[in-house]
Amino acid sequence: xxxxxxxxxxxxxxxxxxxxxxxxxxxxxxxxxxxxxxxxxxxxxxxxxxxxxxxxxxxxxxxxxxxxxxxxxxxxxxxxxxxxxxxxxxxxxxxxxxxxxxxxxxxxxxxxxxxxxxxxxxxxxxxxxxxxxxxxxxxxxxxxxxxxxxxxxxxxxxxxxxxxxxxxxxxxxxxxxxxxxxxxxxxxxxxxxxxxxxxxxxxxxxxxxxxxxxxxxxxxxxxxxxxxxxxxxxxxxxxxxxxxxxxxxxxxxxxxxxxxxxxxxxxxxxxxxxxxxxxxxxxxxxxxxxxxxxxxxxxx
Amino acid sequence: xxxxxxxxxxxxxxxxxxxxxxxxxxxxxxxxxxxxxxxxxxxxxxxxxxxxxxxxxxxxxxxxxxxxxxxxxxxxxxxxxxxxxxxxxxxxxxxxxxxxxxxxxxxxxxxxxxxxxxxxxxxxxxxxxxxxxxxxxxxxxxxxxxxxxxxxxxxxxxxxxxxxxxxxxxxxxxxxxxxxxxxxxxxxxxxxxxxxxxxxxxxxxxxxxxxxxxxxxxxxxxxxxxxxxxxxxxxxxxxxxxxxxxxxxxxxxxxxxxxxxxxxxxxxxxxxxxxxxxxxxxxxxxxxxxxxxxxxxxxxxxxxxxxxxxxxxxxxxxxxxxxxxxxxxxxxxxxxxxxxxxxxxxxxxxxxxxxxxxxxxxxxxxxxxxxxxxxxxxxxxxxxxxxxxxxxxxxxxxxxxxxxxxxxxxxxxxxxxxxxxxxxxxxxxxxxxxxxxxxxxxxxxxxxxxxxxxxxxxxxxxxxxxxxxxxxxxxxxxxxxxxxxxxxxxxxxxxxxxxxxxxxxxxxxxxxxxx
Numbered sequence: 183x184x185x186x187x188x189x190x191x192x193x194x195x196x197x198x199x200x201x202x203x204x205x206x207x208x209x210x211x212x213x214x215x216x217x218x219x220x221x222x223x224x225x226x227x228x229x230x231x232x233x234x235x236x237x238x239x240x241x242x243x244x245x246x247x248x249x250x251x252x253x254x255x256x257x258x259x260x261x262x263x264x265x266x267x268x269x270x271x272x273x274x275x276x277x278x279x280x281x282x283x284x285x286x287x288x289x290x291x292x293x294x295x296x297x298x299x300x301x302x303x304x305x306x307x308x309x310x311x312x313x314x315x316x317x318x319x320x321x322x323x324x325x326x327x328x329x330x331x332x333x334x335x336x337x338x339x340x341x342x343x344x345x346x347x348x349x350x351x352x353x354x355x356x357x358x359x360x361x362x363x364x365x366x367x368x369x370x371x372x373x374x375x376x377x378x379x380x381x382x383x384x385x386x387x388x389x390x391x392x393x394x395x396x397x398x399x400x401x402x403x404x405x406x407x408x409x410x411x412x413x414x415x416x417x418x419x420x421x422x423x424x425x426x427x428x429x430x431x432x433x434x435x436x437x438x439x440x441x442x443x444x445x446x447x448x449x450x451x452x453x454x455x456x457x458x459x460x461x462x463x464x465x466x467x468x469x470x471x472x473x474x475x476x477x478x479x480x481x482x
Numbered sequence: 483x484x485x486x487x488x489x490x491x492x493x494x495x496x497x498x499x500x501x502x503x504x505x506x507x508x509x510x511x512x513x514x515x516x517x518x519x520x521x522x523x524x525x526x527x528x529x530x531x532x533x534x535x536x537x538x539x540x541x542x543x544x545x546x547x548x549x550x551x552x553x554x555x556x557x558x559x560x561x562x563x564x565x566x567x568x569x570x571x572x573x574x575x576x577x578x579x580x581x582x583x584x585x586x587x588x589x590x591x592x593x594x595x596x597x598x599x600x601x602x603x604x605x606x607x608x609x610x611x612x613x614x615x616x617x618x619x620x621x622x623x624x625x626x627x628x629x630x631x632x633x634x635x636x637x638x639x640x641x642x643x644x645x646x647x648x649x650x651x652x653x654x655x656x657x658x659x660x661x662x663x664x665x666x667x668x669x670x671x672x673x674x675x676x677x678x679x680x681x682x683x684x685x686x687x688x689x690x691x692x693x694x695x696x697x698x699x700x701x702x703x704x705x706x707x708x709x710x711x712x713x714x715x716x717x718x719x720x721x722x723x724x725x726x727x728x729x730x731x732x733x734x735x736x737x738x739x740x741x742x743x744x745x746x747x748x749x750x751x752x753x754x755x756x757x758x759x760x761x762x763x764x765x766x767x768x769x770x771x772x773x774x775x776x777x778x779x780x781x782x783x784x785x786x787x788x789x790x791x792x793x794x795x796x797x798x799x800x801x802x803x804x805x806x807x808x809x810x811x812x813x814x815x816x817x818x819x820x821x822x823x824x825x826x827x828x829x830x831x832x833x834x835x836x837x838x839x840x841x842x843x844x845x846x847x848x849x850x851x852x853x854x855x856x857x858x859x860x861x862x863x864x865x866x867x868x869x870x871x872x873x874x875x876x877x878x879x880x881x882x883x884x885x886x887x888x889x890x891x892x893x894x895x896x897x898x899x900x901x902x903x904x905x906x907x908x909x910x911x912x913x914x915x916x917x918x919x920x921x922x923x924x925x926x927x928x929x930x931x932x933x934x935x936x937x938x939x940x941x942x943x944x945x946x947x948x949x950x951x952x953x954x955x956x957x958x959x960x961x962x963x964x965x966x967x968x969x970x971x972x973x974x975x976x977x978x979x980x981x982x983x984x985x986x987x988x989x990x991x992x993x994x995x996x997x
Contacts, residue, residue, distance in 0.1 A: 286986075287986060287987055287988070288988070289988040356562065357564075357567050357568075358562075358564045358565065358566050358567045358568070358966055359561065359562035359563065359564065359565050359566065360566065360567070363567055368698060368842075370698055370699045370841060370842035371698075371699050371700040371701055371842070372701070397840065398840070419885070421840075421884065421885070441885075441888070443884075443885040445883075445884045445885055446884075465885070465888065467883070467884065467885030469883040469884055469885070470811065470813070470884075
């Protein structure tokens with residue numbers, strides 16, 4: 183199963199690799215304009231229909247070579263001649279023209295994207311011209327910072343995870359499609375069946391758990407000793423459990439913990455003071471406890 | 483295995499339905515469609531083998547996706563969801579059916595006071611065709627809001643005096659004043675905002691979330707709907723289950739409608755004289771028959787039926803626990819007010835929504851009707867807000883103090899806006915407002931929404947949008963985004979299309995309201 187996923191990825195990677203060997207970098211290692219600016223636009227807007235999987239009108243736009251080759255209607259880029267390039271004509275037609283691309287009401291290219299293609303074609307549609315040759319190109323969008331890995335890849339442990347879920351009546355759900363986004367420990371289907379013993383049996387996946395939903399479970403102070411050994415834990419919900427201030431002492435090791443919910447527990451100000459010193463803690467709730475101190479909000 | 487095109491198109495069929503009737507193979511349709519059907523047929527066979535495979539198939543549709551399942555999905559080409567880390571684990575949608583007037587609630591237009599009873603300028607209306615309800619009026623006289631507005635919170639939201647309680651959470655909510663829709667009548671409009679399409683038969687938001695993300699709590703439905711008792715009953719539109727149906731998705735993604743009173747889910751309790759063991763035996767028997775049917779016919783609906791019997795059995799325990807409010811502390815009643823003790827009130831439903839959020843119900847929708855103020859805007863809005871303002875505030879405040887607002891999205895709004903001109907007569911304190919699709923206001927709070935924000939602007943008449951228009955499909959794309967879903971990738975193949983909540987027209991995420 184894993185190998186099939188990997189193959190799917192690597193096929194794409196291989197295509198990029200071909201591109202990068204031919205057109206990826208200039209002799210000095212500077213990225214080419216085509217690779218850095220043009221290919222991503224084609225990838226975003228065109229390759230759904232003109233790519234590896236579909237080749238409408240016999241056209242592919244997922245590599246420089248395919249782009250050069252054109253489709254059934256012939257070449258689509260005339261180097262140096264924007265006005266004679268079919269690619270440019272299609273993306274600049276009015277939205278109701280039946281030849282307009284992308285077709286079928288799919289989102290149009292942005293003005294900046296059109297401009298980048300125009301500049302590239304005008305300058306000769308080179309596969310090797312460096313980014314620095316296009317000082318007038320619109321600035322690239324600042325990419326969102328890549329999500330930091332929160333935990334090791336869970337995928338190699340899938341069988342183990344499945345066995346634990348079955349044995350312990352809990353769920354270990356991936357937080358997202360990113361394999362290093364960690365697992366959510368979910369107990370809400372049967373909170374009464376999750377207790378200190380359950381937590382002690384999760385040691386083998388300790389570093390994978392980033393979010394522990396333990397609200398309304400039978401977890402007590404003793405169970406927090408297990409929780410304390412989950413080094414990548416960011417979010418911990420202990421609402422309406424029987425944990426006390428004493429138990430919270432164990433949590434000192436959770437140096438990545440950002441969010442802690444103690445609503446309706448038996449903690450008091452002593453316990454709150456103990457967890458307030460956690461280095462990364464940004465959010466702390468203890469509504470419905472004996473603690474009096476003000477809630478912790480971000481920035482405070 | 484031979485390639486498809488070299489195989490006998492009928493060789494794979496079971497003996498019991500081979501050549502019984504024309505199949506896709508006999509029709510002049512695209513080769514790709516035939517292949518798809520063949521693959522489905524092969525898969526039916528796979529699942530038809532052995533009880534173990536079957537049980538897995540049945541369960542997989544109702545359980546949320548766990549790690550090994552996701553891996554299996556990934557291997558079979560189904561993607562892992564959420565696509566990216568979500569802000570919202572769950573959402574509560576307070577639906578004000580009938581369309582509340584934006585002019586009295588969230589779109590403050592002080593300039594209108596000086597224009598009382600003046601005609602709406604033709605330049606503002608821009609030749610818009612009006613509904614049959616006001617098209618024949620000789621005049622379109624401007625009706626300023628008779629309710630006063632004040633700024634509240636650090637954010638300085640202008641909040642109507644109709645919302646003295648909601649004003650206290652002004653810094654928690656993001657008001658969007660620039661929603662718009664194409665629909666000018668209730669049924670298409672409410673369908674569009676609940677399902678993304680004016681035509682009935684599409685899955686609602688909660689159904690898409692259930693399909694996309696699975697269940698968090700396997701003992702309760704993932705999508706629950708509650709309708710509320712109305713403080714005034716006038717111009718009330720019927721709510722039907724097509725607003726919360728699963729459409730073309732498997733039926734277990736439809737909402738369970740929770741009723742007020744002793745029997746929250748109809749026919750859930752065992753009939754008199756039937757104990758739990760007997761019920762269990764009966765369900766096992768029915769399921770065995772259904773499995774046989776599935777093996778023979780291979781219709782996925784049969785599996786959905788099995789799953790629903792199992793869910794109903796589990797709900798016999800989980801629903802009474804959910805609706806038993808005896809464990810609520812006094813602070814709950816202080817917050818929500820005394821009406822929350824009366825089943826079926828909006829206050830009660832808000833409290834239930836919080837209890838469901840605690841128990842992992844992913845999407846709950848609370849409907850309050852009667853906002854269709856063609857006449858007597860002041861009197862009816864006063865009654866509706868009096869009934870709903872405090873519980874609305876209480877819900878948000880309660881989620882916040884319990885640490886749940888961080889990952890619970892709260893949405894408030896109706897299906898369209900109302901006209902600046904009066905329908906019928908016009909007095910300062912008595913006027914009506916017709917339907918207005920060109921702009922309306924909603925708010926969202928929690929789960930990754932920027933708190934204390936006002937987004938979008940309308941013109942001086944709250945008639946046309948002048949800044950940051952938000953279409954309903956943009957709202958939907960944004961809700962899915964907060965759940966970690968790329969709206970363009972949450973699809974289901976039906977009628978030859980990769981169907982989406984956001985439809986085929988481009989939808990954009992409302993970046994401006996994201997924290």
